[in-house]
Amino acid sequence: MNSEKPDKGKAWKSLKEEKSFFLNELTKQVRKTTKFVTRLKLIALITIEVHARDITDILSKTCFSVNSFEWKKQLRFKAILQG
Secondary structure, X not given: OOOHHHHHHHHHHHHHHHHXXXXXXXXHHHHHOOOHHHHHHHHHXXXXXXXXXXXXXXXXXXXXXXXXXXXXXXXXXXXXXXX
């Protein structure tokens, strides 16, 4: 069971790095764009991604099983969209 923890840590770290990279790219785009509508769309995407990053951080600290309530409550919309 202890052998699973380092892999879990690597997975969370990798996800965090991906989110950070994506947010940085969106931020660069917001600074470059001059079109008002494009800027609003990018700001909305940044807001969504910041929320996703925060949720990911919380789950990485509190969620120890895919069967936990904290994990499942974050998947509620995904199940609705797929089903």
